[in-house]
Amino acid sequence: MKFFSQSYSYDDPWSIVTLAFFLRYPNPYASHVLSCDVISRSVTPSGSLMTTRLILKRGAMPRWFPKGIVSRAESWVVEETEVDPVGRTVRCQTRNLDHVKVMQVQETVEFRSTPEGKTLQLTEARILSGFGWGLTRRIETHGLNKFKANLQRVRFHFMILSTFLTPVYSLVKAFLSSSSSCDNPDCSQWLLGSPQDTPVSVNLPAQPTIAEHKTSTGTDAEAYSTMPRAQNSWSRLKAWLRPPPRAD
Known part of the structure:
Protein backbone atom coordinates (compact mmCIF):
# COMPACT_ATOMS: atom_id res chain seq x y z
CA MET A 1 0.00 0.00 0.00
CA LYS A 2 1.21 3.49 -0.88
CA PHE A 3 0.42 6.40 1.42
CA PHE A 4 0.44 10.08 0.48
CA SER A 5 0.07 13.10 2.77
CA GLN A 6 0.44 16.79 1.99
CA SER A 7 -0.64 20.18 3.31
CA TYR A 8 -1.07 23.36 1.31
CA SER A 9 -2.09 26.91 2.21
CA TYR A 10 -4.29 29.10 0.00
CA ASP A 11 -4.19 32.87 0.32
CA ASP A 12 -7.93 33.01 -0.37
CA PRO A 13 -10.49 32.87 2.47
CA TRP A 14 -12.27 29.66 3.38
CA SER A 15 -15.55 30.69 1.72
CA ILE A 16 -13.88 31.20 -1.67
CA VAL A 17 -11.89 27.96 -1.54
CA THR A 18 -14.97 25.99 -0.47
CA LEU A 19 -16.98 27.39 -3.37
CA ALA A 20 -14.15 26.61 -5.78
CA PHE A 21 -14.01 23.06 -4.43
CA PHE A 22 -17.65 22.39 -5.28
CA LEU A 23 -17.29 24.06 -8.70
CA ARG A 24 -14.04 22.35 -9.69
CA TYR A 25 -15.77 20.04 -12.21
CA PRO A 26 -15.89 20.39 -15.13
CA ASN A 27 -12.70 22.28 -15.93
CA PRO A 28 -10.15 22.16 -18.78
CA TYR A 29 -7.45 20.87 -16.43
CA ALA A 30 -9.49 17.77 -15.52
CA SER A 31 -10.54 16.45 -18.90
CA HIS A 32 -10.55 12.93 -17.46
CA VAL A 33 -13.74 13.78 -15.53
CA LEU A 34 -16.72 12.88 -17.72
CA SER A 35 -19.62 13.68 -15.38
CA CYS A 36 -20.37 14.85 -11.85
CA ASP A 37 -23.85 14.44 -10.32
CA VAL A 38 -25.29 15.15 -6.88
CA ILE A 39 -27.18 12.08 -5.67
CA SER A 40 -28.05 13.30 -2.15
CA ARG A 41 -27.85 16.47 -0.09
CA SER A 42 -29.09 17.15 3.44
CA VAL A 43 -28.51 19.36 6.47
CA THR A 44 -27.75 17.78 9.84
CA PRO A 45 -29.33 19.01 13.11
CA SER A 46 -26.02 20.73 13.92
CA GLY A 47 -26.20 22.73 10.67
CA SER A 48 -23.62 20.87 8.57
CA LEU A 49 -24.28 20.34 4.87
CA MET A 50 -23.87 16.72 3.77
CA THR A 51 -23.41 16.10 0.03
CA THR A 52 -22.84 12.89 -1.90
CA ARG A 53 -21.75 13.13 -5.53
CA LEU A 54 -21.13 10.46 -8.14
CA ILE A 55 -18.24 11.21 -10.50
CA LEU A 56 -17.32 9.33 -13.66
CA LYS A 57 -13.62 9.44 -14.50
CA ARG A 58 -11.74 8.14 -17.50
CA GLY A 59 -8.19 6.88 -17.33
CA ALA A 60 -5.58 5.12 -19.42
CA MET A 61 -3.90 1.87 -18.50
CA PRO A 62 -0.09 1.86 -18.68
CA ARG A 63 1.50 0.03 -21.58
CA TRP A 64 3.05 -2.61 -19.35
CA PHE A 65 -0.34 -3.63 -17.89
CA PRO A 66 -1.67 -6.98 -19.25
CA LYS A 67 -4.16 -6.55 -22.08
CA GLY A 68 -7.78 -7.68 -21.82
CA ILE A 69 -8.06 -7.66 -18.01
CA VAL A 70 -9.75 -4.24 -17.72
CA SER A 71 -12.44 -3.93 -20.38
CA ARG A 72 -12.87 -0.15 -20.07
CA ALA A 73 -10.65 2.48 -18.51
CA GLU A 74 -13.53 4.27 -16.76
CA SER A 75 -14.46 4.24 -13.10
CA TRP A 76 -17.25 5.59 -10.92
CA VAL A 77 -16.06 7.53 -7.89
CA VAL A 78 -18.24 8.39 -4.89
CA GLU A 79 -17.53 11.66 -3.08
CA GLU A 80 -18.94 12.34 0.40
CA THR A 81 -18.56 15.87 1.74
CA GLU A 82 -19.43 17.57 5.03
CA VAL A 83 -19.40 21.36 5.25
CA ASP A 84 -19.37 22.79 8.78
CA PRO A 85 -20.11 26.53 8.51
CA VAL A 86 -19.69 27.09 12.25
CA GLY A 87 -16.30 25.44 12.57
CA ARG A 88 -15.44 26.59 9.03
CA THR A 89 -14.17 23.22 7.87
CA VAL A 90 -14.84 20.99 4.86
CA ARG A 91 -14.20 17.26 5.04
CA CYS A 92 -14.36 15.14 1.91
CA GLN A 93 -13.78 11.44 1.30
CA THR A 94 -13.62 9.84 -2.15
CA ARG A 95 -13.13 6.26 -3.30
CA ASN A 96 -13.46 4.43 -6.58
CA LEU A 97 -16.23 1.86 -7.03
CA ASP A 98 -14.84 0.03 -10.08
CA HIS A 99 -11.67 -2.01 -10.60
CA VAL A 100 -11.05 -2.15 -6.85
CA LYS A 101 -9.09 -5.41 -7.17
CA VAL A 102 -6.69 -3.81 -9.63
CA MET A 103 -6.32 -0.58 -7.65
CA GLN A 104 -8.35 1.24 -5.03
CA VAL A 105 -7.71 4.88 -4.17
CA GLN A 106 -9.12 6.35 -0.95
CA GLU A 107 -8.65 10.09 -0.62
CA THR A 108 -9.41 12.37 2.33
CA VAL A 109 -9.33 16.15 1.96
CA GLU A 110 -9.95 18.76 4.63
CA PHE A 111 -10.13 22.54 4.27
CA ARG A 112 -9.70 24.65 7.42
CA SER A 113 -9.95 28.37 7.96
CA THR A 114 -6.84 29.86 9.58
CA PRO A 115 -6.75 32.83 11.99
CA GLU A 116 -4.95 34.83 9.27
CA GLY A 117 -7.96 34.52 6.96
CA LYS A 118 -6.31 31.93 4.71
CA THR A 119 -7.30 28.33 4.00
CA LEU A 120 -5.28 25.25 4.90
CA GLN A 121 -5.77 22.11 2.82
CA LEU A 122 -4.82 18.70 4.23
CA THR A 123 -4.75 15.83 1.74
CA GLU A 124 -4.24 12.15 2.48
CA ALA A 125 -4.49 9.22 0.08
CA ARG A 126 -4.12 5.46 0.27
CA ILE A 127 -3.43 3.48 -2.89
CA LEU A 128 -3.91 -0.27 -2.58
CA SER A 129 -3.70 -3.00 -5.20
CA GLY A 130 -4.66 -6.64 -4.79
CA PHE A 131 -3.87 -7.64 -8.34
CA GLY A 132 -0.90 -9.87 -7.63
CA TRP A 133 1.10 -11.52 -10.42
CA GLY A 134 4.15 -9.56 -9.32
CA LEU A 135 2.57 -6.26 -10.40
CA THR A 136 1.14 -5.07 -7.08
CA ARG A 137 3.96 -2.70 -6.21
CA ARG A 138 4.24 -1.40 -9.74
CA ILE A 139 0.50 -0.67 -9.94
CA GLU A 140 0.54 1.16 -6.60
CA THR A 141 3.53 3.27 -7.67
CA HIS A 142 1.82 4.15 -10.94
CA GLY A 143 -1.36 5.12 -9.06
CA LEU A 144 0.59 7.32 -6.66
CA ASN A 145 2.33 9.17 -9.49
CA LYS A 146 -0.98 9.75 -11.28
CA PHE A 147 -2.56 11.00 -8.06
CA LYS A 148 0.23 13.55 -7.52
CA ALA A 149 -0.05 14.82 -11.10
CA ASN A 150 -3.83 15.21 -10.87
CA LEU A 151 -3.51 16.98 -7.52
CA GLN A 152 -1.22 19.62 -9.02
CA ARG A 153 -3.62 20.25 -11.90
CA VAL A 154 -6.62 20.58 -9.59
CA ARG A 155 -4.71 22.97 -7.34
CA PHE A 156 -3.76 25.14 -10.32
CA HIS A 157 -7.41 25.23 -11.39
CA PHE A 158 -8.39 26.24 -7.84
CA MET A 159 -6.18 29.30 -8.10
CA ILE A 160 -7.65 30.33 -11.45
CA LEU A 161 -11.21 29.74 -10.29
CA SER A 162 -10.64 31.69 -7.08
CA THR A 163 -9.50 34.68 -9.13
CA PHE A 164 -12.88 34.77 -10.88
CA LEU A 165 -14.95 33.91 -7.81
CA THR A 166 -13.50 36.55 -5.48
CA PRO A 167 -15.16 39.64 -7.08
CA VAL A 168 -18.44 37.77 -7.63
CA TYR A 169 -18.51 36.55 -4.04
CA SER A 170 -17.75 40.03 -2.72
CA LEU A 171 -20.58 41.47 -4.82
CA VAL A 172 -23.15 38.92 -3.65
CA LYS A 173 -21.94 39.17 -0.06
CA ALA A 174 -22.34 42.95 -0.06
CA PHE A 175 -25.86 42.59 -1.42
CA LEU A 176 -26.87 39.96 1.12
CA SER A 177 -25.39 42.02 3.95
CA SER A 178 -27.85 44.82 3.17
CA SER A 179 -30.79 42.53 2.42
Whole structure:
Protein backbone atom coordinates (compact mmCIF):
# COMPACT_ATOMS: atom_id res chain seq x y z
CA MET A 1 0.00 0.00 0.00
CA LYS A 2 1.21 3.49 -0.88
CA PHE A 3 0.42 6.40 1.42
CA PHE A 4 0.44 10.08 0.48
CA SER A 5 0.07 13.10 2.77
CA GLN A 6 0.44 16.79 1.99
CA SER A 7 -0.64 20.18 3.31
CA TYR A 8 -1.07 23.36 1.31
CA SER A 9 -2.09 26.91 2.21
CA TYR A 10 -4.29 29.10 0.00
CA ASP A 11 -4.19 32.87 0.32
CA ASP A 12 -7.93 33.01 -0.37
CA PRO A 13 -10.49 32.87 2.47
CA TRP A 14 -12.27 29.66 3.38
CA SER A 15 -15.55 30.69 1.72
CA ILE A 16 -13.88 31.20 -1.67
CA VAL A 17 -11.89 27.96 -1.54
CA THR A 18 -14.97 25.99 -0.47
CA LEU A 19 -16.98 27.39 -3.37
CA ALA A 20 -14.15 26.61 -5.78
CA PHE A 21 -14.01 23.06 -4.43
CA PHE A 22 -17.65 22.39 -5.28
CA LEU A 23 -17.29 24.06 -8.70
CA ARG A 24 -14.04 22.35 -9.69
CA TYR A 25 -15.77 20.04 -12.21
CA PRO A 26 -15.89 20.39 -15.13
CA ASN A 27 -12.70 22.28 -15.93
CA PRO A 28 -10.15 22.16 -18.78
CA TYR A 29 -7.45 20.87 -16.43
CA ALA A 30 -9.49 17.77 -15.52
CA SER A 31 -10.54 16.45 -18.90
CA HIS A 32 -10.55 12.93 -17.46
CA VAL A 33 -13.74 13.78 -15.53
CA LEU A 34 -16.72 12.88 -17.72
CA SER A 35 -19.62 13.68 -15.38
CA CYS A 36 -20.37 14.85 -11.85
CA ASP A 37 -23.85 14.44 -10.32
CA VAL A 38 -25.29 15.15 -6.88
CA ILE A 39 -27.18 12.08 -5.67
CA SER A 40 -28.05 13.30 -2.15
CA ARG A 41 -27.85 16.47 -0.09
CA SER A 42 -29.09 17.15 3.44
CA VAL A 43 -28.51 19.36 6.47
CA THR A 44 -27.75 17.78 9.84
CA PRO A 45 -29.33 19.01 13.11
CA SER A 46 -26.02 20.73 13.92
CA GLY A 47 -26.20 22.73 10.67
CA SER A 48 -23.62 20.87 8.57
CA LEU A 49 -24.28 20.34 4.87
CA MET A 50 -23.87 16.72 3.77
CA THR A 51 -23.41 16.10 0.03
CA THR A 52 -22.84 12.89 -1.90
CA ARG A 53 -21.75 13.13 -5.53
CA LEU A 54 -21.13 10.46 -8.14
CA ILE A 55 -18.24 11.21 -10.50
CA LEU A 56 -17.32 9.33 -13.66
CA LYS A 57 -13.62 9.44 -14.50
CA ARG A 58 -11.74 8.14 -17.50
CA GLY A 59 -8.19 6.88 -17.33
CA ALA A 60 -5.58 5.12 -19.42
CA MET A 61 -3.90 1.87 -18.50
CA PRO A 62 -0.09 1.86 -18.68
CA ARG A 63 1.50 0.03 -21.58
CA TRP A 64 3.05 -2.61 -19.35
CA PHE A 65 -0.34 -3.63 -17.89
CA PRO A 66 -1.67 -6.98 -19.25
CA LYS A 67 -4.16 -6.55 -22.08
CA GLY A 68 -7.78 -7.68 -21.82
CA ILE A 69 -8.06 -7.66 -18.01
CA VAL A 70 -9.75 -4.24 -17.72
CA SER A 71 -12.44 -3.93 -20.38
CA ARG A 72 -12.87 -0.15 -20.07
CA ALA A 73 -10.65 2.48 -18.51
CA GLU A 74 -13.53 4.27 -16.76
CA SER A 75 -14.46 4.24 -13.10
CA TRP A 76 -17.25 5.59 -10.92
CA VAL A 77 -16.06 7.53 -7.89
CA VAL A 78 -18.24 8.39 -4.89
CA GLU A 79 -17.53 11.66 -3.08
CA GLU A 80 -18.94 12.34 0.40
CA THR A 81 -18.56 15.87 1.74
CA GLU A 82 -19.43 17.57 5.03
CA VAL A 83 -19.40 21.36 5.25
CA ASP A 84 -19.37 22.79 8.78
CA PRO A 85 -20.11 26.53 8.51
CA VAL A 86 -19.69 27.09 12.25
CA GLY A 87 -16.30 25.44 12.57
CA ARG A 88 -15.44 26.59 9.03
CA THR A 89 -14.17 23.22 7.87
CA VAL A 90 -14.84 20.99 4.86
CA ARG A 91 -14.20 17.26 5.04
CA CYS A 92 -14.36 15.14 1.91
CA GLN A 93 -13.78 11.44 1.30
CA THR A 94 -13.62 9.84 -2.15
CA ARG A 95 -13.13 6.26 -3.30
CA ASN A 96 -13.46 4.43 -6.58
CA LEU A 97 -16.23 1.86 -7.03
CA ASP A 98 -14.84 0.03 -10.08
CA HIS A 99 -11.67 -2.01 -10.60
CA VAL A 100 -11.05 -2.15 -6.85
CA LYS A 101 -9.09 -5.41 -7.17
CA VAL A 102 -6.69 -3.81 -9.63
CA MET A 103 -6.32 -0.58 -7.65
CA GLN A 104 -8.35 1.24 -5.03
CA VAL A 105 -7.71 4.88 -4.17
CA GLN A 106 -9.12 6.35 -0.95
CA GLU A 107 -8.65 10.09 -0.62
CA THR A 108 -9.41 12.37 2.33
CA VAL A 109 -9.33 16.15 1.96
CA GLU A 110 -9.95 18.76 4.63
CA PHE A 111 -10.13 22.54 4.27
CA ARG A 112 -9.70 24.65 7.42
CA SER A 113 -9.95 28.37 7.96
CA THR A 114 -6.84 29.86 9.58
CA PRO A 115 -6.75 32.83 11.99
CA GLU A 116 -4.95 34.83 9.27
CA GLY A 117 -7.96 34.52 6.96
CA LYS A 118 -6.31 31.93 4.71
CA THR A 119 -7.30 28.33 4.00
CA LEU A 120 -5.28 25.25 4.90
CA GLN A 121 -5.77 22.11 2.82
CA LEU A 122 -4.82 18.70 4.23
CA THR A 123 -4.75 15.83 1.74
CA GLU A 124 -4.24 12.15 2.48
CA ALA A 125 -4.49 9.22 0.08
CA ARG A 126 -4.12 5.46 0.27
CA ILE A 127 -3.43 3.48 -2.89
CA LEU A 128 -3.91 -0.27 -2.58
CA SER A 129 -3.70 -3.00 -5.20
CA GLY A 130 -4.66 -6.64 -4.79
CA PHE A 131 -3.87 -7.64 -8.34
CA GLY A 132 -0.90 -9.87 -7.63
CA TRP A 133 1.10 -11.52 -10.42
CA GLY A 134 4.15 -9.56 -9.32
CA LEU A 135 2.57 -6.26 -10.40
CA THR A 136 1.14 -5.07 -7.08
CA ARG A 137 3.96 -2.70 -6.21
CA ARG A 138 4.24 -1.40 -9.74
CA ILE A 139 0.50 -0.67 -9.94
CA GLU A 140 0.54 1.16 -6.60
CA THR A 141 3.53 3.27 -7.67
CA HIS A 142 1.82 4.15 -10.94
CA GLY A 143 -1.36 5.12 -9.06
CA LEU A 144 0.59 7.32 -6.66
CA ASN A 145 2.33 9.17 -9.49
CA LYS A 146 -0.98 9.75 -11.28
CA PHE A 147 -2.56 11.00 -8.06
CA LYS A 148 0.23 13.55 -7.52
CA ALA A 149 -0.05 14.82 -11.10
CA ASN A 150 -3.83 15.21 -10.87
CA LEU A 151 -3.51 16.98 -7.52
CA GLN A 152 -1.22 19.62 -9.02
CA ARG A 153 -3.62 20.25 -11.90
CA VAL A 154 -6.62 20.58 -9.59
CA ARG A 155 -4.71 22.97 -7.34
CA PHE A 156 -3.76 25.14 -10.32
CA HIS A 157 -7.41 25.23 -11.39
CA PHE A 158 -8.39 26.24 -7.84
CA MET A 159 -6.18 29.30 -8.10
CA ILE A 160 -7.65 30.33 -11.45
CA LEU A 161 -11.21 29.74 -10.29
CA SER A 162 -10.64 31.69 -7.08
CA THR A 163 -9.50 34.68 -9.13
CA PHE A 164 -12.88 34.77 -10.88
CA LEU A 165 -14.95 33.91 -7.81
CA THR A 166 -13.50 36.55 -5.48
CA PRO A 167 -15.16 39.64 -7.08
CA VAL A 168 -18.44 37.77 -7.63
CA TYR A 169 -18.51 36.55 -4.04
CA SER A 170 -17.75 40.03 -2.72
CA LEU A 171 -20.58 41.47 -4.82
CA VAL A 172 -23.15 38.92 -3.65
CA LYS A 173 -21.94 39.17 -0.06
CA ALA A 174 -22.34 42.95 -0.06
CA PHE A 175 -25.86 42.59 -1.42
CA LEU A 176 -26.87 39.96 1.12
CA SER A 177 -25.39 42.02 3.95
CA SER A 178 -27.85 44.82 3.17
CA SER A 179 -30.79 42.53 2.42
CA SER A 180 -33.48 41.69 4.95
CA SER A 181 -33.36 38.07 3.76
CA CYS A 182 -30.25 37.48 5.89
CA ASP A 183 -31.61 38.69 9.21
CA ASN A 184 -31.57 35.07 10.33
CA PRO A 185 -28.18 34.32 11.99
CA ASP A 186 -28.08 30.86 10.43
CA CYS A 187 -28.57 32.35 6.98
CA SER A 188 -25.85 34.91 7.62
CA GLN A 189 -23.44 32.20 8.73
CA TRP A 190 -24.05 30.20 5.58
CA LEU A 191 -24.01 33.01 3.05
CA LEU A 192 -21.80 35.71 4.50
CA GLY A 193 -19.04 33.75 6.18
CA SER A 194 -17.16 34.92 9.25
CA PRO A 195 -16.94 38.51 10.50
CA GLN A 196 -13.24 38.60 9.58
CA ASP A 197 -14.11 38.79 5.89
CA THR A 198 -14.13 42.44 4.90
CA PRO A 199 -17.34 43.44 3.13
CA VAL A 200 -17.28 45.51 -0.01
CA SER A 201 -19.04 48.86 0.02
CA VAL A 202 -21.81 48.79 -2.57
CA ASN A 203 -24.74 51.18 -2.88
CA LEU A 204 -27.93 49.26 -3.43
CA PRO A 205 -31.12 50.82 -4.78
CA ALA A 206 -33.54 51.79 -2.05
CA GLN A 207 -36.99 50.26 -1.90
CA PRO A 208 -39.65 52.65 -3.25
CA THR A 209 -42.00 54.15 -0.70
CA ILE A 210 -45.62 55.23 -0.95
CA ALA A 211 -44.64 58.87 -0.85
CA GLU A 212 -42.43 58.48 -3.91
CA HIS A 213 -45.37 57.18 -5.93
CA LYS A 214 -47.90 59.79 -4.78
CA THR A 215 -49.09 62.37 -7.23
CA SER A 216 -49.91 65.89 -6.22
CA THR A 217 -53.65 65.19 -6.44
CA GLY A 218 -53.74 61.45 -5.67
CA THR A 219 -54.81 59.67 -2.49
CA ASP A 220 -52.99 57.09 -0.39
CA ALA A 221 -55.05 54.28 -1.94
CA GLU A 222 -54.18 55.43 -5.46
CA ALA A 223 -50.53 55.69 -4.54
CA TYR A 224 -50.50 52.19 -3.02
CA SER A 225 -52.08 50.72 -6.15
CA THR A 226 -49.28 52.14 -8.29
CA MET A 227 -46.52 50.71 -6.10
CA PRO A 228 -44.50 47.82 -7.58
CA ARG A 229 -44.91 44.52 -5.81
CA ALA A 230 -42.41 43.62 -3.12
CA GLN A 231 -39.35 42.00 -4.61
CA ASN A 232 -37.44 39.15 -3.12
CA SER A 233 -33.67 39.26 -2.72
CA TRP A 234 -32.92 37.54 -6.02
CA SER A 235 -35.17 39.94 -7.96
CA ARG A 236 -33.52 42.92 -6.31
CA LEU A 237 -30.08 41.60 -7.16
CA LYS A 238 -31.02 41.07 -10.81
CA ALA A 239 -32.55 44.54 -10.99
CA TRP A 240 -29.43 46.04 -9.49
CA LEU A 241 -27.07 44.18 -11.85
CA ARG A 242 -29.25 44.90 -14.89
CA PRO A 243 -30.88 48.31 -14.41
CA PRO A 244 -33.63 49.27 -16.88
CA PRO A 245 -32.54 51.45 -19.82
CA ARG A 246 -32.88 55.18 -19.34
CA ALA A 247 -35.54 57.00 -21.30
CA ASP A 248 -34.25 59.43 -23.91
